[in-house]
Amino acid sequence: MRLAPLPDRVVAVILNWNCADDTVRCLRAVAGGSTVPDVVIVDNGSTDGSVEKLERLDGPVTLLRLDRNLGYAGGMNAGIREAQARGADWVWLLNADSVPRPHALSTLLRHADRFEVSTSLQTTSVDPGDPDVEPYVVAAMLPKGKVRPVRCGGCAEGAHEVDMVTGAALLLRLARVIEVGLFDERFFHYKEEFDLVRRIGDAGGRIGFVCGSEVWHKRGGSLSGSSPRARYYYHRNEILYVRKHYPRPLRRLLVGEPIHYRNVARSLFRLAAGSRERRRASLAVLAGYWDGLRGVHGPTERF
Incomplete structure (x- = not known):
């Protein structure tokens, strides 16, 4: 009523x-x-x-x-x-x-x-x-x-x-x-x-x-934010968002948002020395960045 x-x-x-x-x-x-x-x-x-x-x-x-x-x-x-x-x-x-x-x-x-x-x-x-x-x-x-x-x-x-x-x-x-x-x-x-x-x-x-x-x-509902697939979407779409809304996206990514350096460095380190679960998550992060830079969009079944 x-x-x-x-x-x-x-x-x-x-x-x-x-x-x-x-x-x-x-x-x-x-x-x-x-x-x-x-x-x-x-x-x-x-x-x-x-x-x-x-x-x-x-x-x-x-x-x-x-x-x-x-x-x-x-x-x-x-x-x-x-x-x-x-x-x-x-x-x-x-x-x-x-x-x-x-x-x-x-x-x-x-x-x-x-x-x-x-x-x-x-x-x-x-x-x-x-x-x-x-x-x-x-x-x-x-x-x-x-x-x-x-x-x-x-x-x-x-x-x-x-x-x-x-x-x-x-x-x-x-x-x-x-x-x-x-x-x-x-x-x-x-x-x-x-x-x-x-x-x-x-x-x-x-x-x-x-x-x-x-x-x-x-908390933890929908797609778990810690899952490899969620990590992939999050980082890929961050790049797609910057590409869409900033006139100089590479400058924005390289100069305006240093957090991306840390994300990539951490993922590379865990890829070399982390557990199997962390290596899988790191691969998802790195793939997200790579696909975002290439302009890949839509759903993925990779992770």
Whole structure:
């Protein structure tokens, strides 16, 4: 039941990939919120029986089934197109392993006249009931291209204008997304939200970190950040992002971001002297850098 009026129509998109239990938990949190949007669940080509579980859900929820895994970018794009077809003004993109607190959406919408894309304060732990949660940095300022994280555990102001947001829960004005283009599916997984938010900012859209809105995000959910495949995508897509957004990408990589030297040096050292697991992870990092420099994009099955 809708407990608070929506200033504009909102469609929430939850992306599922082999994690139906997480998706159902997220859906219940959304449905139990003080402001309840329409909900679209996109199944991203699951192979674990997720579809059968999700098809048994009661209530007004739409399930979109994709034939194969299109990554975060492609899966969310399918949900965004569905939201557009429904005449939505806003689309709320949620990872399946997130749990919005009851006032998360209503608090974001309270600042809707100020920001065209915004994210919530996010905490992470293994379980949403765990009192020992950790803050997750989802916002940053970018003075002269340098990343300066913005940290706030909640304040009287309730929101901050920033240069970049990311995270497991993004609220976007749909008209602006359509104007600048949807997620770039070449990224497949990681950095696609950086790219979209940057394009919105470059087009004049204001970007907000709403610390008064809270979302819990499962630690280790989705693709484990420590897995070789995740390491490959992360480092490859960092290079693809720089190639796309900086006029002199090699100068940016060689001069502006010395962390890449450390990443490569550490990987080479572990490749020579590390355990089998570390050697595999190091190969993924080095392959990511190499493929990024070559402009390789899309999904990989190498790791």
